[in-house]
Amino acid sequence: MPRERNTLLEGVLQQLGWSQATTARHLQRVAVEAGAEELKAVSASHVNQWVRGAHPAGPATRILCETLSRGLSGRGIPQVVTAADIGLKDPDDQAGSALRDIDPIAQLVDLGGTDLDPERRRTLKGAAFSLAGMFLPSDHWWQDTATAAHTRRTSASWQVGPDDVAALREMTQLLSQREQRRGGADGRSALVAYLRTDVASYLSARFPNQRTRQEMFTAAGELAYLAGWTAFDSSEHALAQKWLDVALRLSAEADDAPLAGHILRAQAHQTLDLGHPVQALRLAEISVAQRRYTDASPRERSLLGVVHARSLAAAGHKQQAIAALLRAEDDLRHAELGDDEPARVFFFSEASLAHETARTLQVLGDLRGAEREFQRSVRTRRAQPFARTHAVTLGLLGAVQIQRGAVESACATWSQALDAMQGVQSGRALDTVIQMRRSLSPYRGRGGTTLARLDDRARTVIGRVR
Structure with missing residues (x-):
């Protein structure tokens, strides 16, 4: 039976004015940046087959979307091309299903054991940061996962309540403040042990109502995020990647969109620092999309936005990066002390915004501007x-x-x-x-x-x- 021609993909190529051979060359360059070595051999013949209705295999759909997005941006049409936009199946659907099937409590306990065991940790520390293993979600993955999470309940015999949530948040704030003062390597073992024992017990207990359950999973997600961030600050990147993934799953259980955005922003930050701007921009774009941005407090929106700006700059989108910086500044101006904002953004201030702005300007080649902003950061912190x-x-x-x-x-x-x-x-x-x-x-x-x-x-x- 003949395949139906992919007119959506064909239309985007016509909009760009790209031949199939030109498309293949652009895709090869993006594949090299992304570390997708298997796509270096993509040719005009492959693109022809996709236009005629074949579906790309492996990471090809994601790389094709990124290639077309960059092509449109280069023509002054800022648009993130999704698989649906070009008539293809979303490559993240399978990953999203896998995400929904994994028990985050079991994953927390298992990863905590790895983190605390010197031999197992040494093995993981030697592992490279894996782009192939990174979950690069589609824009709707989180809502799907959160919906599935609502159907799950625990069956433990004891019950936790709001006081337990408050105790967990108090511990998280104490450890967060210590990390800001002493660095990520200081006190990590205590943090991980607390997650693996007390926090895992809280999550496995019964809850008096759905609101308390969501608040507990949010609090646990924030502490798992901190475990990932401290591992990142300690340069244990593979370990950080795993903890941030656990935190993301917990945020889905809590149906907490701003927390998911906060974690995705950290993943973008790590990926950017490790020299992968294409993947970093994808994560940053998702972090500022829909409820992850709109439901966040102004201070958190500013934090998400300034990392998005740096990711745009690193990916070569100068004008969009500058616009994102201006938006982040505006968001922070609207943040008022005493606002109903999560404690996890206590550190983000004018000094933090200036620091990230400086890094963005440095990437854009404005060294004088970067120096000025770094000095403002030092002066105001x-x-x-x-x-x-x-x-x-x-x-x-x-x-x-x-x-x-x-x-x-x-x-x-x-x-x-x-x-x-x-x-x-x-x-x-x-x-x-x-x-x-x-x-x-x-x-x-x-x-x-x-x-x-x-x-x-x-x-x-x-x-x-x-």
Whole structure:
């Protein structure tokens, strides 16, 4: 039986003015960026078959959607092309079904055991961050999962209530504040042990009503998110990926769209830092879509938006990135102290927005603007409660200054960064010190005692944190 021609795909190609051979070449480039090596051999013949009604196999649908989205953006038509837009099956439907079938409580307990066991953790720590294993959801996956989650109930014999939810939130806030001050590696074992024991017991208990159940799963999702974030800050990326996935499943159980957006934003941040802008933008786009953005508080919308802006910049969408920055600034202006906003965004302030804005401007090549925003971040942040972030900001500011040729200013800034790192256990902070030594390498022969002293201090910090 002959296949029906895919007129939707054909129409998008005509809109772009791409031949099938041109489409194949663009797709190959995106595939290389995405690490989809099997798609490097895609040819005009493959595209021809898709237009004639064949369905791409494996990750080809997702890569094709990304290729067409970028093509349209390059022509001034900002549009995220979905599988449905080009007459194909959503490649994430199967992943979404798998997500709904996994028990997040069992996954939490199992991953907690891996995290706490030195041998199992060493094995996972040696694993690479996996784009192939990353769940890149479609825009509707979360609603489908949340709907399925409503049908599940627990059958344990004891009951938890609002006081237990409050206790979990209190512990999460304490650990969050500690992470901001001391870095992700400090206190992780206690965090994970609490998740695996107390929190797993809470989730397995009976609840007096649906509202308490949702609040408990939200609170658990926030702590699982923190486990993922602290692993990311400790440079344990495969472990972070797994914890963030658990947190995402818990947010679906809670039917908490803003929390899902918060977690997807963290996944985009991690993916971006690891050098995968295409996947990071996909995650960031989903984080600011529908209820994940509209139901969030202004402060959280600003946080989601500024990471979206940096992802757009990294993917080469300059004008959209600038527009997203302006929107994030506007959202933060509407945030008022005392608003009904989740405690998880306590850290996000003018200083945080300036930090992410600086990183976006740096990607866009505006080094003066990046330096100005990093300086604003340093100036407006309370250094002691946010020592880890303060140290990272100073490290990145020094990197911009030396890019501009201001070596003396960079050395002075990096000296402040090393001061701020006393007691901080953070892989991300450590990365700025390692980069500092690399950047200073060309100047070592003529830097005198000041540079030599700075380099010695940097080596000491590297040895301590490692």
